[in-house]
Amino acid sequence: MNFDLSGDQQAIQDLCREFARDVVAPQAEALDREAEFPYAIVRQMAGLGLFGLPFPEKYGGAGADTVSYALAVMELARIDASVAITLAAHVSLGASPFYLFGTEAQKAEYLVPLARGEQLWGFGLTEPGAGSDAGATQTRAELRAGQWVINGTKAFITNSGTDLTGGTTITAVTGTDAAGRSEISNIIVPQATPGFTRSKKYNKMGWRASDTRELSFADAAVPEGNLLGVRGRGLKQFLQILDGGRISVAALSVGLAWGAYDEALKYAKARIAFGQPIAKFQAIQFKLADMRMEIEHARVMVMKAAWEKDEGRDFALTASLAKLYSGEVSRRVVNEAVQIHGGYGFMDEYPVSRMYRDQKINEIGEGTNEIQRLVIARLMGL
């Protein structure tokens, strides 16, 4: 077994580490405070090819593997989770449905500009009354005279309302099956569609610089050809997308925990109490040792899930295990990082304060901890 990164994987990790340190870190606190979308950073990331990292070059991507992509998300999250989720949601949720389920024409029209980072794209699964219970979708799309006419509301959709956003792919009820159950399909809804509106950005506890909005559809009509994948398989297709998304959120959680550990280690060496650096106290050393142990464990799980995906194996169980474990590790590690900072950790000037707020969503987004446990139990055959 070889745990070394390949030359290409190492190069992407180094590139993202330097970019996060030199470009993102100096802006992170202000972007969070102002809840300002990081347009300049996103444009630079597009220039580096990050938005198309795991897609083939013929679709505008960089042709890298999932391990490289997970490393990129980790390095960005180590500094700024808002920037990391902007990339992760775009790649795993926005662009991947076109790659996995699009026709060649749809790939040319939608995937290519997304992989080049010229546009962002949303993934519209959640509704005000349908989150964990995603099959309870109320949004409807009726086929009338060659057009899907959409009515309904989507909640909490990332990257859905920036100046760079080209549209959102949604789940909608398109009929009922033979057993009388809702038939759910995926429909591509470009931003300029009349009747499709976005709310103002939510005012969020964390991921404040990222873009999250409610979407409304009032007789929003798109061509029949905007069906993505197979009619009636929309929920299954989106759940398959979420398997990959879990690797992203797991990488994001590991990166966030790692960043908090970096800050805590630095602080513990510098802060003097009772005449010596607090890093000399065994109580602090043990906290740092535990943080390091948990991060290492979570990181190996994320790498394994990404590797399984790259090998074409069934990665759903490992991805769910990694997502659940990494989310919980990020909570414990960030909490201890603030503790090591004492009162200063409660102050906004210290990154651990922002990291503490950014952490919570790791245990909620793309399947809550409770839903991960259900998924894992199901995959264990229970």
Ligand SMILES: Cc1cc2nc3c(=O)[nH]c(=O)nc-3n(C[C@H](O)[C@H](O)[C@H](O)COP(=O)(O)OP(=O)(O)OC[C@H]3O[C@@H](n4cnc5c(N)ncnc54)[C@H](O)[C@@H]3O)c2cc1C
């Ligand atoms: C910042 C942010 C960004 C997001 N981005 C996107 C996006 O881009 N696209 C998108 O589609 N969605 C997005 N979401 C939505 C996110 O995926 C949902 O919030 C999440 O899946 C939980 O759904 P819910 O909020 O409706 O909670 P609910 O499903 O109402 O859950 C409430 C509580 O009940 C528990 N619960 C529910 N069912 C069960 C059960 N069967 N057994 C045990 N416990 C249960 C949950 O675990 C949770 O603790 C985003 C959310 C946020 C906050």
